[in-house]
Amino acid sequence: MEGLKLSKATKFFLISAIFMASAMFATADNGEVDSYWENLAASAEARAKAAYNPNPVATTNSFNKDVHRILEEDQAEPEIELELESGSESNYTRRSLKQKYKGPCLATNPIDRCWRCRANWASDRKRLATCVKGFASGTTGGAAGRFYVVTDPTDKDVINPKKGTLRWGVIQKEPLWITFAHDMIIMLSQELMISSNKTIDGRGANVRIAYGAQITIQFAHNVIIHNIHIHDIKPAIGGMVRDSTDHYGIRGESDGDGITIFGSTNVWIDHVSMSNCADGLIDVVQRSTAITISNGHYTRHNDVMLFGASDSYSEDQYMQVTLAFNHFGRGLVQRMPRCRWGFFHVVNNDYTHWLMYAVGGSKNPTIISQGNRYIAPPNLSAKEVTKREYASEGEWKNWVWKSQGDLLRNGANFTQSGGQNERKYTKEQFFKAKPGTFVTRLTRFSGTLDCQVGKKC
Ligand SMILES: *[C@@H]1O[C@H](CO)[C@@H](O)[C@H](O)[C@H]1NC(C)=O
């Protein structure tokens, strides 16, 4: 809820006030007064300002050009065209064909085309780090580091995690590329604090982070989360949690989001399947920027994605997010995403279900919606894709919310705005996305993939 979200935005400051008031609560291993999070916050601010792109339209355009290029390549391959035809827009009722695709490996969008249909993906895992598009371009995760294999699904000691656990891997100072030895369900007993320069790569195993606490990326940079299931995440009461090999400290209660990205830069979340968490599925807050969320499949959830938690936190004007090739599916209610302040490229996603609205926000966010498919629900009062909050029309008519090439089905309508501010962008500046009619194809393999070693994924 909004109230909860606002309190989350201030939580860090409350906790840092506690740090300052009493070193008792904040235990650096060297016993010194804990200025740990304050230092990280300061370097995160510098990184966000450096990562901020003053020409975001260049990023949207190069993204769209890449999609055009891939589809042109395909058109030269009649067999691929034939495979894909069955999933085409002519039947937009539901996504029944997505279920079990048995044909040859097809990578239908430029991110997947970079790595998926290569039989050697398992011996060339770090290739993935060259595949990100959109605002998180350049994110390499743990590519500069060693591999670390999670063998132990338990999470018993969050202050001194055992080697072999996921928690041990994510708190290391060095870059790490983290993989999983076998299928596992990881029930986190406290927030999982992912530090900088990490990749969590679930390919080759069925990895579920579920039934426990959430994933948090706080004041970190350069993180990739790939091919894992995240569901049924619950609030955790908080307590002492280690976030680095040389630091642990007190954490307040966590909300039970799937993933919280807090004051972090260069984060890429790709091919996740997420559902039914206590709060949001993915929250991007507190001056996080250079984020791409792609190829995900989301179901059974109310508040899906929150990009910016507070109308009064103007630092979120640095936030730049690409949301692409995702499938927003069954049982979703609202916020796909709900945006504040920043610049959001919502492109080539498939919205097949929402109960209240799909894309919304407050505080003058710029939303460039291109080439999505929006299928409205039967409810006559919920046909509008968009929702503006806490603003009169006099105010929101100047927010730049553009819809270009979106496919509006079942009575869906997208209320555009821009007014005076539209002058910031001229129409010619925007390179058109591939239209919404291509979305079934582009999102055909959203969600986690069942990758087998030695075979194309
Ligand atoms: C779409 O596919 C479904 C199931 O395959 C079928 O029942 C329906 O008639 C099709 N609709 C159109 C418009 O082709």
Ligand SMILES: *[C@@H]1O[C@H](CO)[C@@H](O)[C@H](O)[C@H]1NC(C)=O
């Ligand atoms: C992450 O890696 C980059 C590039 O090697 C390095 O400059 C940076 O200091 C690393 N971050 C941390 C927190 O270790």
Ligand SMILES: *[C@@H]1O[C@H](CO)[C@@H](O)[C@H](O)[C@H]1NC(C)=O
């Ligand atoms: C229809 O949509 C409106 C607007 O979001 C909502 O308030 C109402 O509860 C919905 N009705 C049903 C039956 O879902």
Ligand SMILES: *[C@@H]1O[C@H](CO)[C@@H](O)[C@H](O)[C@H]1NC(C)=O
């Ligand atoms: C869009 O949908 C909403 C809610 O379903 C409806 O009230 C509104 O009149 C529609 N707008 C247009 C322009 O059709």
